[in-house]
Amino acid sequence: MWRRILKLFMRDVRALGDILFPRQCNVCGAFLQNEEELICGACLADMPLTYMWDYGDNSLERRIIDKGVYVVAATSLFFYRYEGYSELIRTFKYQGNIDLGRFLAARLGGVLAQSPRFASVQAVVPVPLHLFKRFRRGFNQSDIIAEEVAGALHLQSFPKLLKKRRYTKTQTAFGTGEREGNVKGSFVVNQELAGRLRRQGICSILLIDDVLTTGATMAAAIEPLVKAGFRISVATLASVEDL
Numbered sequence: 001m002w003r004r005i006l007k008l009f010m011r012d013v014r015a016l017g018d019i020l021f022p023r024q025c026n027v028c029g030a031f032l033q034n035e036e037e038l039i040c041g042a043c044l045a046d047m048p049l050t051y052m053w054d055y056g057d058n059s060l061e062r063r064i065i066d067k068g069v070y071v072v073a074a075t076s077l078f079f080y081r082y083e084g085y086s087e088l089i090r091t092f093k094y095q096g097n098i099d100l101g102r103f104l105a106a107r108l109g110g111v112l113a114q115s116p117r118f119a120s121v122q123a124v125v126p127v128p129l130h131l132f133k134r135f136r137r138g139f140n141q142s143d144i145i146a147e148e149v150a151g152a153l154h155l156q157s158f159p160k161l162l163k164k165r166r167y168t169k170t171q172t173a174f175g176t177g178e179r180e181g182n183v184k185g186s187f188v189v190n191q192e193l194a195g196r197l198r199r200q201g202i203c204s205i206l207l208i209d210d211v212l213t214t215g216a217t218m219a220a221a222i223e224p225l226v227k228a229g230f231r232i233s234v235a236t237l238a239s240v241e242d243l
């Protein structure tokens with residue numbers, strides 16, 4: 001009863017809030033209707049989804065395997081180099097809109113939970129940021145995505161399994177060739193935690209990041225995990241369609 005009244009009340013408060021401080025779609029900037037959250041219905045319907053959770057040997061898997069590491073399955077939720085949709089990642093990552101990150105991650109978790117290709121996954125691990133970057137940004141975007149995805153899959157997230165070894169400059173400052181040399185060998189596995197997971201029978205891990213471009217960072221993160229005896233699948237919020 002009280003919950004219902006509170007719910008009605010909150011709806012009215014939001015409706016009033018929408019009049020005073022209109023909420024806008026994070027893709028197209030249109031004002032949101034009362035029942036809409038963060039992204040308007042039209043932009044959600046138009047979202048350039050990859051559907052790669054449905055089929056193997058997709059471009060993302062090939063991109064990672066080309067870097068010399070094995071991956072069981074890989075997918076992203078959407079292609080982000082489309083007008084407006086690239087803003088979603090920027091707004092989450094650089095403006096710290098964590099609600100938006102959680103919203104997108106929950107959608108990623110939803111499609112993964114329905115996909116037989118990801119059914120063998122036993123634990124979720126975010127790709128870490130170097131401590132300095134994490135401190136500067138205040139949060140690691142992959143931690144937030146991993147938490148949300150783990151929740152959707154009824155699994156646990158282990159943000160301490162991988163550690164970033166040294167500070168790498170933001171990738172965009174480098175050309176493709178330099179990028180790979182720059183990230184290779186930059187992640188290490190927490191061997192004590194890895195041992196504990198293996199003893200619990202956990203051998204299949206879903207590695208999470210916000211975006212996948214060349215796959216170089218992802219491959220660098222996968223390598224020590226494979227060496228530590230894990231089978232790796234990959235999911236990111238967004239990826240680049242063609243390079």
Ligand SMILES: [Zn+2]
Pocket residue numbers: 025026027028029030039040041042043044
């Ligand atoms: Zn919109």
